[in-house]
Amino acid sequence: MDKNTKKVSTKQSYHFVAFLDILGYKDYFESDKNDTDKFLDLIESAIDEITKGIKTFATSLKYEFDPIVRLFSDNILIAIKCNKKNEDNVQPFLHLIKLIAIIQTSFILRYGLFLRGGVSKGLFFANDKFVFGKGLVNAYSYEQQAVYPKIMIDSAEIRKILNMSKETFEKIMKDNAGKILSRIIARDSDQQYFVNYLKVSQGDSIEDDFFKKEAIFTQRAQCMLFDPIQNQRIFYDLYNHKVVLVAKINEYGCCTDIINQKKWSMNDIDLRRKVQMKYMWAVEYHNESCILAGKTELLIKYNIVMDNNVHLPQFKIVE
Numbered sequence: 001m002d003k004n005t006k007k008v009s010t011k012q013s014y015h016f017v018a019f020l021d022i023l024g025y026k027d028y029f030e031s032d033k034n035d036t037d038k039f040l041d042l043i044e045s046a047i048d049e050i051t052k053g054i055k056t057f058a059t060s061l062k063y064e065f066d067p068i069v070r071l072f073s074d075n076i077l078i079a080i081k082c083n084k085k086n087e088d089n090v091q092p093f094l095h096l097i098k099l100i101a102i103i104q105t106s107f108i109l110r111y112g113l114f115l116r117g118g119v120s121k122g123l124f125f126a127n128d129k130f131v132f133g134k135g136l137v138n139a140y141s142y143e144q145q146a147v148y149p150k151i152m153i154d155s156a157e158i159r160k161i162l163n164m165s166k167e168t169f170e171k172i173m174k175d176n177a178g179k180i181l182s183r184i185i186a187r188d189s190d191q192q193y194f195v196n197y198l199k200v201s202q203g204d205s206i207e208d209d210f211f212k213k214e215a216i217f218t219q220r221a222q223c224m225l226f227d228p229i230q231n232q233r234i235f236y237d238l239y240n241h242k243v244v245l246v247a248k249i250n251e252y253g254c255c256t257d258i259i260n261q262k263k264w265s266m267n268d269i270d271l272r273r274k275v276q277m278k279y280m281w282a283v284e285y286h287n288e289s290c291i292l293a294g295k296t297e298l299l300i301k302y303n304i305v306m307d308n309n310v311h312l313p314q315f316k317i318v319e
Contacts, residue, residue: 012133014082015124016096019139020117023149025074046111050103068126089161097184101200109240114149118142121157148281150194198289238298246317248279253315269310
């Protein structure tokens with residue numbers, strides 16, 4: 001190194017880190033080996049739009065929001081530097097979650113691409129050449145746990161930000177009176193928390209005092225429920241979410257197309273089964289969101305039948 005060259009600091013600092021993965025990326029190269037350029041164009045378009053969207057989102061906020069964004073292969077990394085005091089991290093954390101939800105929704109509704117991932121906190125460093133730190137490792141670990149198309153959240157960090165005990169946090173997430181948190185996160189049947197993207201992406205602004213008083217949330221929720229413009233947005237998102245999922249179930253819900261091929265193996269069936277379970281999880285999440293939003297006309301109805309050729313359940317959409 002030139003003695004006159006000033007060394008850039010490589011000191012780590014605490015960040016909220018989100019690590020996102022595009023589902024179906026690896027599977028596509030197995031099932032559509034001769035049409036990968038089409039998939040590349042799709043990914044490139046989605047990434048290009050999201051990159052522009054992140055910049056637009058950041059500049060639209062009333063305070064400085066400068067996320068570190070790295071894109072590589074089928075992965076998206078977003079990091080936000082933490083403030084020293086936990087109470088000062090509420091707003092950055094909420095906007096990071098909102099940004100993730102917008103990215104999820106955009107990928108699904110515009111490109112039919114589902115994401116999985118993880119959000120955590122830890123020491124982190126990034127420059128133009130590489131990224132490093134325990135925060136990245138933590139987020140990646142959560143991403144690996146997310147078998148289904150969901151972005152998992154480290155609930156321990158949320159509790160620290162909100163200054164809540166584990167017992168209080170669990171009670172709030174369990175009780176109806178605690179809908180204060182259900183706008184940004186949801187709890188799955190495995191007791192893991194994830195970004196409630198169908199709810200978050202429909203919201204407007206998120207203030208610092210959003211979590212301070214439950215009455216504030218109740219009032220805002222009631223206003224949202226009867227806001228005709230907001231109501232149209234919810235319907236639009238759920239309707240298009242349904243369209244995408246119905247197409248996915250029609251494509252992957254059964255194994256007939258595999259069996260009709262001259263050469264197939266149980267590995268092909270196992271792969272299809274994993275894909276089915278991912279999209280069926282999304283269907284159940286969609287239906288629950290429809291019920292909570294009072295949009296039962298947008299429920300996805302389906303039948304489960306047994307395919308005796310492969311001895312596996314097959315999913316058929318009921319019109």
